[in-house]
Amino acid sequence: MNKFIACPLLLLSASLVGAGEWSQFRGPSASGVADEKNLPATWSPDANVLWKADVPGRSVSSPVVAGGRVYVASASGIRSDKLSVSCFDAESGKQLWHRQLNATGNTGCHPKSSMAAPTPAADADGVYVLFATADLVAFDKDGNLRWYRSLAGDYPKIANQVGMASSPILWKDKLIVPMDSDGESFLAALDTKDGKNLWRVERPKDINWVTPVLRPLGEKAEVLFLSRTGMFAYDADTGKKQWTYGTEGGTIPTPVMMGDQVLMMGRGLVCLQPKGESTPDVVWTSQKLTSGSCTPVVYGDNIYNVSSAGVLVCADKKGNEIWTERLKKGKYWASPIAADGKIYVCNDEGVCTVFEAGGDTPKVLGTNDLKEEIMGTPAIANGSIYLQTVKGLYRIGLKK
Amino acid sequence: MRFRLALALSLAGSLTAVAADAAALLNEIKKVGSEGTGNPAAATAWKEVVGQGVPALLPTLTAMDDASPVAANWLRLAAQTIVENEQQAKRPLPAGALEAFVKDTGHAPISRRLAYEFLTQADAKAPSRLLPGMIADPSVEIRRDAIAAALESAKTAESLQKLFAASRDQDQIEKIAKQLKTMKVETDINAHVGAIKEWMLVGPFDSPKGAGFDKSYEPETKVDLTAKYTGKEGKEVAWVAFNNDENYAPVDLNAKLGKHKDAVAYAFTVLESPKEMPFELRLGSQTAVKVFLNGKPLYAREEYHHGFRFDQYIAAGTLKAGRNELLLKLCQDNQSQSWTQDWKFQVRACDFTGGALPIKVTIK
Numbered sequence: 005m006n007k008f009i010a011c012p013l014l015l016l017s018a019s020l021v022g023a024g025e026w027s028q029f030r031g032p033s034a035s036g037v038a039d040e041k042n043l044p045a046t047w048s049p050d051a052n053v054l055w056k057a058d059v060p061g062r063s064v065s066s067p068v069v070a071g072g073r074v075y076v077a078s079a080s081g082i083r084s085d086k087l088s089v090s091c092f093d094a095e096s097g098k099q100l101w102h103r104q105l106n107a108t109g110n111t112g113c114h115p116k117s118s119m120a121a122p123t124p125a126a127d128a129d130g131v132y133v134l135f136a137t138a139d140l141v142a143f144d145k146d147g148n149l150r151w152y153r154s155l156a157g158d159y160p161k162i163a164n165q166v167g168m169a170s171s172p173i174l175w176k177d178k179l180i181v182p183m184d185s186d187g188e189s190f191l192a193a194l195d196t197k198d199g200k201n202l203w204r205v206e207r208p209k210d211i212n213w214v215t216p217v218l219r220p221l222g223e224k225a226e227v228l229f230l231s232r233t234g235m236f237a238y239d240a241d242t243g244k245k246q247w248t249y250g251t252e253g254g255t256i257p258t259p260v261m262m263g264d265q266v267l268m269m270g271r272g273l274v275c276l277q278p279k280g281e282s283t284p285d286v287v288w289t290s291q292k293l294t295s296g297s298c299t300p301v302v303y304g305d306n307i308y309n310v311s312s313a314g315v316l317v318c319a320d321k322k323g324n325e326i327w328t329e330r331l332k333k334g335k336y337w338a339s340p341i342a343a344d345g346k347i348y349v350c351n352d353e354g355v356c357t358v359f360e361a362g363g364d365t366p367k368v369l370g371t372n373d374l375k376e377e378i379m380g381t382p383a384i385a386n387g388s389i390y391l392q393t394v395k396g397l398y399r400i401g402l403k404k
Numbered sequence: 405m406r407f408r409l410a411l412a413l414s415l416a417g418s419l420t421a422v423a424a425d426a427a428a429l430l431n432e433i434k435k436v437g438s439e440g441t442g443n444p445a446a447a448t449a450w451k452e453v454v455g456q457g458v459p460a461l462l463p464t465l466t467a468m469d470d471a472s473p474v475a476a477n478w479l480r481l482a483a484q485t486i487v488e489n490e491q492q493a494k495r496p497l498p499a500g501a502l503e504a505f506v507k508d509t510g511h512a513p514i515s516r517r518l519a520y521e522f523l524t525q526a527d528a529k530a531p532s533r534l535l536p537g538m539i540a541d542p543s544v545e546i547r548r549d550a551i552a553a554a555l556e557s558a559k560t561a562e563s564l565q566k567l568f569a570a571s572r573d574q575d576q577i578e579k580i581a582k583q584l585k586t587m588k589v590e591t592d593i594n595a596h597v598g599a600i601k602e603w604m605l606v607g608p609f610d611s612p613k614g615a616g617f618d619k620s621y622e623p624e625t626k627v628d629l630t631a632k633y634t635g636k637e638g639k640e641v642a643w644v645a646f647n648n649d650e651n652y653a654p655v656d657l658n659a660k661l662g663k664h665k666d667a668v669a670y671a672f673t674v675l676e677s678p679k680e681m682p683f684e685l686r687l688g689s690q691t692a693v694k695v696f697l698n699g700k701p702l703y704a705r706e707e708y709h710h711g712f713r714f715d716q717y718i719a720a721g722t723l724k725a726g727r728n729e730l731l732l733k734l735c736q737d738n739q740s741q742s743w744t745q746d747w748k749f750q751v752r753a754c755d756f757t758g759g760a761l762p763i764k765v766t767i768k
Contacts, residue, residue: 105480108473108477151447152436153474154477201439
């Protein structure tokens with residue numbers, strides 16, 4: 005790795021990743037990896053569940069954990085127009101507050117999805133929640149409203165009735181909001197203080213479910229945003245387009261940083277080596293690591309990727325397959341996550357399979373059935389796994 | 405005595421001050437506009453309103469009555485926070501005032517519904533006391549709860565017919581219709597929801613790569629039901645009549661005009677209204693759609709093959725007394741997948757609760 009890039013990257017990671025935090029989709033650095041220990045490999049409704057909390061309606065997003073609180077978005081009502089944000093004490097599961105908005109945008113979506121599909125982003129000040137209706141709200145940690153916007157009101161041509169699911173991410177004092185749709189389509193940075201636009205760039209008119217990811221570059225960063233028409237890199241401070249790659253890309257899995265390289269779903273999994281504002285080099289491509297919905301996780305020396313049908317592939321960092329395992333039946337929407345030497349993979353029938361990380365052959369440590377549909381990627385924080393089923397939040401962990 | 409009087413006057417004075425302050429603060433919140441305009445001032449006002457606690461609760465609910473959808477959510481969250489703070493402090497909510505607010509149909513449905521939710525938290529017996537008299541409530545959410553409660557004990561055809569007449573949500577409409585059918589009582593769902601069954605259709609017109617969405621074809625300039633036009637591939641097209649008695653009256657353009665891609669079709673009908681009245685045009689469309697009422701644009705949505713639902717889109721407008729010409733433009737794209745072949749729509753004209761209007765649909 006380039007030393008100039010490596011040092012600030014480490015510093016940035018250290019500043020973003022607080023102990024016990026999982027502040028956005030796939031964690032603070034969007035890696036899907038946590039530095040937590042003593043995580044359970046087995047659980048059931050009656051074992052290693054430290055607490056369970058109900059949430060109103062349906063949620064297919066991830067819980068986020070920041071400042072000792074867990075935030076969950078959900079949507080309810082006959083018209084799916086009741087948009088809830090629930091905050092729980094991360095330790096005890098006690099509900100600290102609950103707020104509910106009326107949707108101002110269209111509530112149409114695929115039956116498997118929900119208006120609570122984007123994952124919230126949180127920091128020490130509170131939480132930012134984007135719903136598939138394009139309602140966007142910011143609360144402080146005690147549930148006081150900081151600001152609210154109806155993006156569907158501001159930009160009425162936003163259109164994605166399959167159900168928008170891209171999640172916002174935080175960069176310094178900016179909330180990066182992806183809004184690719186068949187109508188008005190844009191990527192914007194909003195001031196975390198008051199929700200006003202700091203920059204907004206037009207995007208291709210096409211529905212897209214990818215969550216953007218930050219590529220730190222010293223004090224600056226690029227926002228990498230993948231869509232059907234390829235990868236786009238924007239300056240996180242200004243929105244200026246920096247570089248693009250390819251003419252096709254996946255529309256659900258998020259790009260993943262692997263050191264100073266970038267993994268993106270294109271024709272197979274593509275490993276890119278960015279080089280300034282020039283078109284990045286393709287380091288390697290793997291058809292074996294293709295996935296429909298799930299984002300790969302890079303952990304230790306390996307890449308783990310699961311297909312929608314449940315084929316888990318472990319490869320080295322050059323894309324060479326090490327082992328493949330067919331998982332329990334069910335469809336895989338949640339992305340695999342990793343910590344404590346374990347890989348966690350959950351399906352929509354409620355089964356989470358836990359693998360030992362590394363090794364030349366797959367080693368299953370546990371097959372855990374909560375018997376509740378799981379669509380959202382779990383969070384790992386506070387020595388435990390926060391697992392969001394479509395109707396409830398579980399804290400999975402070993403009793404102290 | 406003097407002390408009590410002084411205390412009462414003082415309290416009254418402070419409450420008046422609170423009310424005055426609350427009004428100014430609530431007005432500040434109601435100023436929020438597009439793209440975050442007014443957010444900083446609204447956020448400051450929001451905290452102060454919440455800080456006032458229960459005295460600001462009813463004014464906040466009242467402020468929702470004429471607030472924009474954006475401001476209404478700011479206010480909703482303020483009211484919720486006040487209530488949650490009271491509950492966490494184990495102080496009782498003003499159940500009497502909330503009940504009076506709920507009963508006052510002069511308030512907006514969204515404000516009354518929120519007040520109702522607070523009331524049910526304060527008084528668990530409120531639903532059984534209030535809902536029996538609310539099956540025709542202007543709030544469709546309260547109405548839904550009232551009908552659901554009444555359905556539990558409705559056993560006769562007469563009681564079910566009453567609930568059917570009041571029902572607005574598709575699932576309740578169909579559930580009651582099904583129950584009535586077992587009693588050999590027929591219902592007319594199309595008449596009940598205001599589904600428009602009669603249309604004149606014309607097309608296809610050529611729309612390469614979706615360009616037709618923004619192009620005005622001849623029917624869009626002037627509707628002449630006797631005219632003939634040059635359609636797709638140079639073929640002549642003319643208006644054809646369509647009528648469908650199927651529930652919700654869907655119109656399958658593939659079946660009537662032939663299966664086409666890269667195409668535009670028009671649907672025309674006339675709504676005769678006894679007087680000027682606000683109305684909602686609720687429609688479902690598998691593909692991009694534009695709506696024109698009396699020659700003026702009423703609604704547009706450029707989205708293809710992302711579902712077809714009852715009340716998928718809602719456009720608010722005003723019918724004038726007499727003849728109202730309704731023209732729909734239905735666009736089909738050029739996607740080739742099997743799930744992109746449908747080309748259909750469904751429309752109803754109703755009041756803001758979803759109830760049918762006293763209008764006549766005719767094609768003349």
